[in-house]
Amino acid sequence: LREHEEFTKVKNIATIELGRYEIETWYFSPFPPEYNDGLKLYFCEFCLNFMKRKEQLQRHMRKCDLKHPPGDEIYRSGTLSMFEVDGKKNKVYGQNLCYLAKLFLDHKTLYYDVDLFLFYVLCECDDRGCHMVGYFSKEKHSEESYNLACILTLPPYQRKGYGKFLIAFSYELSKKEGKVGTPERPLSDLGLLSYRGYWTRVLLDILKKHKGNISIKELSDMTAIKAEDILTTLQSLELIQYRKGQHVICADPKVLDRHLKAAGRGGLEVDVSKLIWTPYK
Ligand code: ACO
Ligand code: ZN
Numbered sequence: 596l597r598e599h600e601e602f603t604k605v606k607n608i609a610t611i612e613l614g615r616y617e618i619e620t621w622y623f624s625p626f627p628p629e630y631n632d633g634l635k636l637y638f639c640e641f642c643l644n645f646m647k648r649k650e651q652l653q654r655h656m657r658k659c660d661l662k663h664p665p666g667d668e669i670y671r672s673g674t675l676s677m678f679e680v681d682g683k684k685n686k687v688y689g690q691n692l693c694y695l696a697k698l699f700l701d702h703k704t705l706y707y708d709v710d711l712f713l714f715y716v717l718c719e720c721d722d723r724g725c726h727m728v729g730y731f732s733k734e735k736h737s738e739e740s741y742n743l744a745c746i747l748t749l750p751p752y753q754r755k756g757y758g759k760f761l762i763a764f765s766y767e768l769s770k771k772e773g774k775v776g777t778p779e780r781p782l783s784d785l786g787l788l789s790y791r792g793y794w795t796r797v798l799l800d801i802l803k804k805h806k807g808n809i810s811i812k813e814l815s816d817m818t819a820i821k822a823e824d825i826l827t828t829l830q831s832l833e834l835i836q837y838r839k840g841q842h843v844i845c846a847d848p849k850v851l852d853r854h855l856k857a858a859g860r861g862g863l864e865v866d867v868s869k870l871i872w873t874p875y876k
Contacts, residue, residue, distance in 0.1 A: 624694050679715055
C-alpha cells in the first residue's frame with residue numbers, strides 16, 4: 596500500500612503534447628528529475644523524445660526523420676499498421692514509451708529492463724506519418740506464460756475498439772507461437788473490463804457455433820486463452836456447472852444470445868492474413 600501511495604500521490608506532469616493532441620495525464624511517471632518541474636512535456640510523436648519547451652520540439656521536428664515507430668511493420672490493414680520494436684535494438688524509444696505509458700498506468704512498475712521486451716505499437720497512418728494510437732509490451736521470454744505485460748490506448752483514442760484490437764492481436768501472436776497466454780497481473784479496472792469483454796465475445800462466438808460437447812482445454816487450444824481465464828469468464832457468466840468432480844460447460848443457446856447481446860460488438864477485427872510475423876528467438 597505504501598508503495599502504491601507513493602506512486603499515485605504526486606502527479607508530476609499535468610499535460611503532454613503528442614502529435615496533434617494535448618492530453619491530460621492520469622498518474623505519476625518517473626521522468627528524470629530535470630523534467631519534473633514543468634507542468635507540460637512536449638513529445639515527438641515518432642521517436643517519443645520529450646522536451647520541456649515548445650520551441651525545442653519545433654526545432655526537433657525539423658531534424659527528426661522518423662515518420663513511424665522504429666522497427667518492423669508486421670501488420671497493415673487499411674490505415675492501421677502495427678510495428679514491432681525490439682527494446683534491445685531501440686532502447687531509448689522503449690524507455691520513452693514506458694515513461695509515456697506510465698502517465699496512464701497506475702499500479703504497473705515500468706522500471707524493468709526494456710531489453711527484455713518487445714513493443715507492439717499500433718498506428719493510424721496518413722500522408723504525414725504513422726500516428727501512435729496505443730501499444731502493448733510483451734516479454735521476449737515469459738516463465739509465467741504472459742503474452743502481454745502492459746497495454747495502453749492513448750486517451751484521445753479510447754473507447755473506439757483499439758483496446759480490443761490490441762488484446763486480439765496479442766492472442767494472434769500466441770497462436771502463431773503455439774502457446775497459450777495471459778496478461779500480466781494486476782489488471783487495472785479498465786484492463787479487466789476490456790479483457791472480460793474480449794474473452795466473453797471470443798468464447799461465446801465459439802460456443803454458439805459449436806455442436807456437441809466442448810472442453811475448456813479444447814477452447815484454450817482454439818483461442819490461445821489460458822484455461823484459468825476461460826474458467827473464470829464462463830463462471831462469471833454462470834455457464835459452468837460442477838458435476839461429479841468436473842467442470843461442465845452448459846451452453847443454452849438462449850442464454851448465449853443474451854450474453855452476446857450484452858457484450859456488444861467491436862468493429863476493429865484483426866485480419867490474420869495481414870499479419871506477417873515469426874516468433875522471437
Ligand atoms: N468505461 C466503461 N467501460 C470501458 C471503458 C470506460 N471508460 N473503457 C473501456 N471499457 C470497456 C468496455 O466494455 C469496452 O467495450 P465496449 O466499448 O464494446 O463496451 C471495452 O472495455 C474495450 O473497449 P476498447 O475501446 O476496445 O478499449 P480502449 O481502446 O478504450 O482500451 C484500455 C482499453 C487499453 C484498457 C484503456 O482503457 C487504457 O489504456 N487504460 C489505461 C491503461 C490501463 O489501464 N491499461 C491496462 C492495465 S492492465 C495491463 O496492462 C496488463
Ligand atoms: Zn523525433
